[in-house]
Amino acid sequence: MQILVADDHKLVRDGLRPFLHELDPAVEVLDAATLGEALVMVDNTPGLGLVLLDLMMPGMDGLSGLQQIKTKIPNIPVVIVSGFSSRDHVVAAVQAGAAGFIPKTVSGTAMVNALRLVLSGETYLPSSTFFEDATAQMPATPTKPVGAPPPFDRLSRREGEILAQLVEGRTNKEIAIALSLQEITIKVHLRNVYRKIGAANRAQAVRIALQSGWIMPPVIN
Structure with missing residues (x-):
């Protein structure tokens, strides 16, 4: 299977690679740093099985980039991987055709499990997103994060x-x-x-x- 990772940050693309190989050691990971590059990859990769897409990548213009890609590959899952995971972002992306929305802060294990769910034909939504209203009410005083796991x-x-x-x-x-x-x-x-x-x-x-x-x-x- 071939997986396209479309993100303008090389650090993120390289960081995702080992987790994608957990899905299938033989997977071929393709890179794109702009929407234009991603569209070219989509057009020229007949064996493409999954696309991971950053909403903030150059050329995306909000959800327009996602819609352009889905027009070309309506039957191939496109998953948003983003640092922005508000409820509005998640719902809008799924309504625009995304097969899932994975925050960049999830664990590697959670990401692999989410992608397996998507590849099985389901839609993945981050449950934490729908509790953000409660956490937003908590006071924020900058000193030290509370409740963070070691280290x-x-x-x-x-x-x-x-x-x-x-x-x-x-x-x-x-x-x-x-x-x-x-x-x-x-x-x-x-x-x-x-x-x-x-x-x-x-x-x-x-x-x-x-x-x-x-x-x-x-x-x-």
């Missing part, structure tokens, strides 16, 4: 925010802009993150976060 309980709130951005495939510069920090500050925080969770580099940090199922939790006073 993530060692991270400060800021380190957790930076790791979450890293999991979404952002570069140091993009993280710095998103958090209104200097890029050198991001590098210092990342060194601390690597040390605390036992990662040698950013790719390994993403792998550890995905495999553990870590998600940036709400904090309480």
Whole structure:
């Protein structure tokens, strides 16, 4: 089987690869970094069996990119893999033809199980999305994440925010802009993150976060 991973962040594409091989060791993983590249791949890959698609990839224009791909391959499942997993995003994507919606913060095991469900003909929806209204009411005071599993309980709130951005495939510069920090500050925080969770580099940090199922939790006073 051939699986197309369409995401503009190479770190994310590389991070997903080992989990896709758990589905089938013989699977061939194809890459695309823009919607245009993905459409070309779809047109030229007759053995395509699954597409993983990032909603924020260049050229997507919201759900328009998903609809373009589904027009070309109506009988092949397309799963959204995104850092944005609000209820509105999930429902809209499924209504537009997605066979599932997987947050980038799920564990590797959960992702493999979700993709197996999709390949069996079912639709996968993240149950956590439908409890977000409750968690949104919890007070958010930045100090340290509460309830994070080891070794993530060692991270400060800021380190957790930076790791979450890293999991979404952002570069140091993009993280710095998103958090209104200097890029050198991001590098210092990342060194601390690597040390605390036992990662040698950013790719390994993403792998550890995905495999553990870590998600940036709400904090309480």
